[in-house]
Amino acid sequence: MIVKRMMIASVAIACSLTFTSQVSAQSSTHTVKKGDSLYKIANQYGIPVQQLKEMNNIDRNEIHPDEQLDLPVLPSESEEDLLARLVEAEAKGEGYDGKVAVATVVLNRVSSDKYPDSIYGVIYDGYQFSPVLNGTINQPASEESKRAVEEALGYQGYDRESLFFYNPDKATSEFLSDQEVTTVIGDHVFLR
Known part of the structure; x- marks a missing residue:
């Protein structure tokens, strides 16, 4: 019985380490x-x-x-899925370019010294993204959002500017109003 418990505990620890290493690109x-x-x-x-x-x-x-x-940033499958779900929730109703831009902001933050150095860390960094707060990040991503993430991953390095985005019709921020606008795509304003 003790041996069986030790084996179960060993397997649980091994699985924990495996999943942890896959989660944080x-x-x-x-x-x-x-x-x-x-x-x-x-x-x-x-x-x-x-x-x-x-x-x-x-x-x-x-x-x-x-x-x-x-x-x-070279994400694991689980982080790529997490990013696609964020893109789906944040940019639902936006065009494909807007979805790529949202994913690019997250990747730019991972590369910035001002933010956590993983996709998971950036997405769950406090109150940054409303889908984390309202639970919509737990909904599956569409194929278009998955493709947008793939494109953003291949686009890294070509645009390292935008670190923020928001929809001015849905949110206001004194902090964001002081940032430089890099582009406007659909209903989202992107800034650095």
């Missing part, structure tokens, strides 16, 4: 080593060379040992 960096190239690093992380260059504002092809390169 983080913004990270790569330290360039001798022999590295942009091509090798991009292949190692499964990203296009141009995206790696854009993420790091590099317009050259050479890199140097000990240089720190920012990498795009």
